[in-house]
Amino acid sequence: MTDTDTAGPDATFRxxxxxxxILLPRCDDCGAFHFFPRILCPHCHGSALTWHRASGxxxxxxxxxxxxxxxxxxxxxxxxxxxxxxxxxxxRVEGIAPEDVAIDMPVTAFVGEADGxxxxxxxxxxx
Amino acid sequence: xxxxxxGKSAIVGTGHAGFGEAHGLTAYDIMAQAAQAALADAGLKLxxxxxxxxxxxxxxxxxxxAAEYLGITPRFxxxxxTGGSSFVNYLTSATLALEAGLCDVALIVYGSxxxxxxxxxxxxxxxxxxxxxxxxxxxxxxxxxxxxxxxHVYGTTREQxxxxxxxxxxxxxxxxxAFERGPLSREDVMxxxxxxxxxxxxxxxxxTDGGGAIVMVRAExxxxxxxxxxxxxxxxxxxxxxxxxxxxxxxxxxxxxxxxRALAAAGVAAADIQVVELYDAFTIxxxxxxxxxxxxxxxxxxxxxxGGRIAPGGALPVNTNGGGLSCVHPGMYGIFTVIEAARxxxxxxxxxxxxxxxxxxxxxxxGVLSSQVTAILGSQxxx
Numbered sequence: 474m475t476d477t478d479t480a481g482p483d484a485t486f487r488x489x490x491x492x493x494x495i496l497l498p499r500c501d502d503c504g505a506f507h508f509f510p511r512i513l514c515p516h517c518h519g520s521a522l523t524w525h526r527a528s529g530x531x532x533x534x535x536x537x538x539x540x541x542x543x544x545x546x547x548x549x550x551x552x553x554x555x556x557x558x559x560x561x562x563x564x565r566v567e568g569i570a571p572e573d574v575a576i577d578m579p580v581t582a583f584v585g586e587a588d589g590x591x592x593x594x595x596x597x598x599x600x
Numbered sequence: 601x602x603x604x605x606x607g608k609s610a611i612v613g614t615g616h617a618g619f620g621e622a623h624g625l626t627a628y629d630i631m632a633q634a635a636q637a638a639l640a641d642a643g644l645k646l647x648x649x650x651x652x653x654x655x656x657x658x659x660x661x662x663x664x665x666a667a668e669y670l671g672i673t674p675r676f677x678x679x680x681x682t683g684g685s686s687f688v689n690y691l692t693s694a695t696l697a698l699e700a701g702l703c704d705v706a707l708i709v710y711g712s713x714x715x716x717x718x719x720x721x722x723x724x725x726x727x728x729x730x731x732x733x734x735x736x737x738x739x740x741x742x743x744x745x746x747x748x749x750x751x752h753v754y755g756t757t758r759e760q761x762x763x764x765x766x767x768x769x770x771x772x773x774x775x776x777x778a779f780e781r782g783p784l785s786r787e788d789v790m791x792x793x794x795x796x797x798x799x800x801x802x803x804x805x806x807x808t809d810g811g812g813a814i815v816m817v818r819a820e821x822x823x824x825x826x827x828x829x830x831x832x833x834x835x836x837x838x839x840x841x842x843x844x845x846x847x848x849x850x851x852x853x854x855x856x857x858x859x860x861r862a863l864a865a866a867g868v869a870a871a872d873i874q875v876v877e878l879y880d881a882f883t884i885x886x887x888x889x890x891x892x893x894x895x896x897x898x899x900x901x902x903x904x905x906x907g908g909r910i911a912p913g914g915a916l917p918v919n920t921n922g923g924g925l926s927c928v929h930p931g932m933y934g935i936f937t938v939i940e941a942a943r944x945x946x947x948x949x950x951x952x953x954x955x956x957x958x959x960x961x962x963x964x965x966x967g968v969l970s971s972q973v974t975a976i977l978g979s980q981x982x983x
Contacts, residue, residue, distance in 0.1 A: 483729070509730045509843075535752070535850055537744035538797040539737055551736050551796075553745060553845060563731045563845045572797065576752040592733045 482510035485524060490591035493584050495527040497558055508560035530599060531556040533578045538571040550574045554582060554595050566595045606865060607983035609695040609706075610822035610829035613642025613815035614939045619928050620779045621716050622809040627658055628669045630930075631711030634811035635670060642815040643826045644705060649815075651676040651703025653690035657712055657723055657931045666709060676703040682839065683966025684879055687812075687935035688973040692835045698818045708938075711811030712930035719807060723931075728843040737796060740804060740882065742844035742968035744796035747884035749850035751798060753899070756887065758798055760902035762789035764883040765802050765925050767911035772922025774912065775951025779808050780926045789883075803883040805924035805933065812935035814942070819983065830942040831983050833959075834865030835975040844968040851899075855892035855963060855972040862961075863894070866976035870894035873976075874957045875944045876916060877937035879965040880923040886910070889963055890918070893974065912952055920944060921951055934964035938975065945979045958982050 480488065482498060486509075489496035499506045502519035513520045536552040550571035554564040564582065566574045578597060585594035615637025618630035625633075631654070639646060652674040656662035663679030676697045682689055687708055694706035727738060736742065750756045766786055772778035784802065792800040822829035838854035838861075841847050863869060870893060878889045887901030895916060896904040904910075910918035919925070921940040924933040941960035943949040958979040965972060 509845075535745040535749040537741055537748060538794075539735070539741060540794045540796065549735070551734050551741050551745070553850075561845055563734050563736065565734050576748065587733050590733055 482512055486510045487591070489524070490584050495529065495582060495584060495593055496524045497527050497556070497560060498522045499525050506558040506560050508562050525558070527556055527558055527582065529582045531580050531582050531595065533566065533574060533576055533580055534561055535576055536566075536574045548572070552595070554580060556582060562593060564593050564595050566597060568596045605695055605699065606833050606867065607831045607978070608819050609698050609816050610819050610831045611814055611938070611942045611977070612817055612822055612825040612827060612829055613638040613644065614942050615639070615641050615813045616777070616936070616939065617811045618711065618713070619777055619810045620808050622713055623716050625713055625809070627656055627711050627713045627717075628665060629711070630713055630809060630811035631656065631666055631709055632669055634711055634813040635707060635709045638707070638709070638813035638815050641827060644815060646670055646672060648705045649707045650674055651694060651697050651706035653678045653694055653706060653708040654710065655679050655681045655686050656710065657714065674703070682971035682973070684881070684932035684934040685837070685964030685966035685971040685973040686932070688835065688938060688962055688964030688975050689837055691832050691938065691975045692837065694816045695832055695835070698816060704817065706816040708814040708816070708935065709811070710813070710932060710935050712932070713809045714931045715807050715809045731843055731845060739968050740796045740799060743882040743884055744799045745844065746850045746888070746969060747798050747882070750884060750887065753851055754902065756902035758790055759786055760887070760906055761798070761803055761883040762786040763905045764880065764886045764910070765789045767905065767908065767914070768880060768919050768923040768925035770908075770911045771920050771951060772926035775922050775927060777950040778922040778927040779806055780922070799882055799884070805881045805929040806926065808928050808930050810928045810930035812939050814935065814938060828946045829980065830945045831978045833868070833976040833978045833982060834862040835973065836861035836865060837971065837973040839971045841970050842967055847969060851888070853888050853892050853969050853972055855889050855974065858972040858974040859893035859963070862974035862976050866978070868959060868976060873959050873961045874917070875920055875941065875954055875960045876918045877941045877960065877962045878919060878923070879933050879937055879963060880919055880925050881929070881933065881965065883925070885965060886918065888969070889965070893961065893963060917954055920949060920954065934966070937962040937964055938977070941977050945977060
């Protein structure tokens with residue numbers, strides 16, 4: 474658990490990623506998590522927010538295979554992952570073929586890297 | 601739109617330009633040609649326009665660019681950008697502005713040269729920060745994930761998605777203005793190159809050039825123009841998100857609310873609607889909107905479109921010009937839902953003209969199923 478940073482919600486989230494953590498804002502008033510990070514709770518509009526480390530446990534809500542020629546890098550997965558905290562974000566399931574990613578599949582979210590940026594990626598199954 | 605605005609404004613001119621490939625023309629050239637065509641249709645001149653309703657894919661101030669290009673100084677201007685739904689949304693703001701006396705002649709206009717300029721979607725919008733690193737193809741990845749979810753929850757099939765494209769093509773084959781008029785079968789759609797599973801390239805709208813324009817006036821003077829007036833009986837919007845990750849339920853769009861309120865404002869039910877023009881950016885759109893607008897129950901959209909039920913001769917005429925899938929799709933298609941609905945009511949549709957159309961529905965979609973706007977249009981008999 475981390476206190477709200479004066480750096481702003483986007484910067485705080487990204488700092489978390491730099492430290493290998495997926496941080497999620499939770500509303501002190503209604504108790505709901507939200508994503509993407511912002512300065513107010515989109516559910517109840519309260520503005521007292523506290524950051525919590527996500528468990529990483531999630532499930533694929535929906536998925537697609539972006540088709541791309543092999544010489545341009547080949548097919549890849551894009552999915553919506555729903556974390557057990559109740560938030561949904563775009564991600565990619567790695568470690569299996571993109572077409573094998575299935576809706577409702579349990580996944581574990583982790584901090585990975587793409588093009589030099591730290592981002593939330595997923596692997597199949599639960600740790 | 602409240603009941604008080606029912607039938608208070610009317611479309612008295614429609615026009616289009618640059619369908620397909622408009623070599624050598626800029627987006628603003630095409631916009632201006634469409635404006636000229638719509639004003640000629642209404643028997644008006646550019647100098648009569650004092651209300652401008654416009655957005656484009658280019659620039660951050662496209663409405664100002666359009667006014668400047670046209671050589672007009674509108675006293676009312678609306679450049680609200682909600683994606684392809686913008687132009688259906690302008691029916692509401694134009695009605696309000698006309699009714700309040702803030703303008704007397706409203707011009708809704710759009711143009712794009714995206715096919716000859718680049719061959720792909722031209723957009724001034726930035727990729728959302730929390731989605732961009734995953735390289736989604738904008739906007740198809742979002743629609744593909746909505747289709748995948750609909751298939752998972754309701755058992756909708758690729759065959760049913762294909763039937764939407766096949767029906768659109770069947771309408772287009774009768775429309776000389778349509779860009780794609782060759783034969784298209786279920787097998788052709790399903791066997792076409794996959795772009796984002798479960799959508800093949802034939803599940804996707806066209807990439808064409810084109811522009812469209814609509815001229816509106818207050819109802820009290822609507823019968824003073826050459827063409828039969830088409831009244832705005834109701835229009836309503838609902839916005840649910842901008843980024844696809846924020847869509848609450850990937851199988852339910854805000855069309856449920858926009859449709860309900862537009863129909864209520866018009867005082868009619870979905871069952872009364874004789875022709876339906878939906879923004880079909882992808883085949884899943886047609887299925888989602890038929891469900892959400894109340895033409896069938898949630899989850900039954902796939903079965904509803906099977907067996908030519910929305911094709912010529914089917915139970916419900918949908919996208920009678922061929923839609924964005926087969927007629928025209930210059931970046932944003934919304935204005936063409938209104939134009940085709942109006943022409944069906946007036947009796948001068950370019951393709952198959954349905955008989956005795958008094959009530960039509962036009963539905964615009966913007967962003968990634970983000971903005972939904974529904975309008976109910978009616979003939980003189982409905983006011």
